[in-house]
Amino acid sequence: MVNKRELFQILTRRLGLLNKNCCDYKSLDISLVQSHILYEIRRQDYPSIQQVAETLGFDITTFSRQIQTLVRKRLVSKVQAPEDKRVYLLSLTDKGFLVEEQIDKKLNTYLDEIFSHLSPEEQKKVIDAATLLNRAMLESDTCCLPPL
Amino acid sequence: MVNKRELFQILTRRLGLLNKNCCDYKSLDISLVQSHILYEIRRQDYPSIQQVAETLGFDITTFSRQIQTLVRKRLVSKVQAPEDKRVYLLSLTDKGFLVEEQIDKKLNTYLDEIFSHLSPEEQKKVIDAATLLNRAMLESDTCCLPPL
DNA sequence: TAATATATTTGTATTTTGCAAGTACTTGTT
DNA sequence: AACAAGTACTTGCAAAATACAAATATATTA
Numbered sequence: 001m002v003n004k005r006e007l008f009q010i011l012t013r014r015l016g017l018l019n020k021n022c023c024d025y026k027s028l029d030i031s032l033v034q035s036h037i038l039y040e041i042r043r044q045d046y047p048s049i050q051q052v053a054e055t056l057g058f059d060i061t062t063f064s065r066q067i068q069t070l071v072r073k074r075l076v077s078k079v080q081a082p083e084d085k086r087v088y089l090l091s092l093t094d095k096g097f098l099v100e101e102q103i104d105k106k107l108n109t110y111l112d113e114i115f116s117h118l119s120p121e122e123q124k125k126v127i128d129a130a131t132l133l134n135r136a137m138l139e140s141d142t143c144c145l146p147p148l
Numbered sequence: 149m150v151n152k153r154e155l156f157q158i159l160t161r162r163l164g165l166l167n168k169n170c171c172d173y174k175s176l177d178i179s180l181v182q183s184h185i186l187y188e189i190r191r192q193d194y195p196s197i198q199q200v201a202e203t204l205g206f207d208i209t210t211f212s213r214q215i216q217t218l219v220r221k222r223l224v225s226k227v228q229a230p231e232d233k234r235v236y237l238l239s240l241t242d243k244g245f246l247v248e249e250q251i252d253k254k255l256n257t258y259l260d261e262i263f264s265h266l267s268p269e270e271q272k273k274v275i276d277a278a279t280l281l282n283r284a285m286l287e288s289d290t291c292c293l294p295p296l
Numbered sequence: 297t298a299a300t301a302t303a304t305t306t307g308t309a310t311t312t313t314g315c316a317a318g319t320a321c322t323t324g325t326t
Numbered sequence: 327a328a329c330a331a332g333t334a335c336t337t338g339c340a341a342a343a344t345a346c347a348a349a350t351a352t353a354t355t356a
Contacts, residue, residue, distance in 0.1 A: 129277030
């Protein structure tokens with residue numbers, strides 16, 4: 001039997017590096033964490049700060065400040081929710097959307113390059129397996145959640 | 149066709165969270181980064197500081213300090229190489245080895261739990277695909293390397 | 297209305313990070 | 327041999343990230 005930790009440690013690290021290199025745009029001054037935040041705000045429909053922080057497994061106080069930074073950079077817009085004024089709803093500004101799109105394109109290009117080293121059948125296998133694994137992690141209740 | 153970025157963004161994040169939660173032992177005062185360093189030192193044979201920093205895609209100055217911290221914690225031993233006194237060779241102390249082993253066990257337990265949500269065939273598919281993907285990333289020369 | 301709960305922010309202290317510059321040692325060139 | 331250039335690592339410094347505790351603002355409940 002394969003050593004799972006070995007396998008996934010390397011995989012996780014490489015995927016992490018991929019993200020880091022792709023999205024750590026010096027020119028845009030976007031950190032890896034910030035690129036994850038942009039991604040998640042784009043995906044969710046006007047999420048609250050807490051919602052995004054939870055999704056990303058982040059401490060909320062750190063998160064609050066990260067959002068402030070992104071708002072200052074005019075990448076994220078933060079509006080008080082009319083139905084509950086404690087909550088602030090997040091969305092991407094036009095500029096934020098463009099940046100996110102740019103990162104998305106770049107990452108897809110990198111992924112395509114990686115996939116070009118695989119045969120079409122292998123590519124399908126990897127896609128299917130990633131989907132399976134995602135599902136399994138979602139079903140697991142001990143893993144992949146924010147720290148206790 | 150699936151959106152690869154979407155798929156892998158989630159996968160990467162979940163795997164990252166898995167690592168974070170597993171290894172961020174409050175009691176031991178080990179950070180995620182430090183657990184990666186312990187892993188890599190265990191895996192390599194008396195690597196130099198530079199070697200490990202490169203493997204992990206880390207800035208060497210940050211790394212130098214992280215090693216100092218681990219040495220202070222008596223988890224890592226750092227010895228000047230006799231054949232080239234500029235180089236310092238790293239290895240785990242007994243204590244460091246025990247900590248690494250503990251993290252390794254915990255991570256494998258978590259991974260087993262995730263895999264328990266898959267059928268035996270699915271498990272094999274995931275393992276095979278992860279191996280394929282690792283290979284493809286290794287073959288790629290544009291991805292997964294330390295930043296330019 | 298008071299007490300309690302929730303979402304977010306701020307105060308503060310610590311840690312991490314990375315650039316530039318430094319030290320220590322080695323290798324190559326003349 | 328001597329000295330220039332290169333390599334491995336460290337340190338100074340300043341900025342950013344982080345997290346705990348406490349504060350603020352609003353909502354809900356008793």
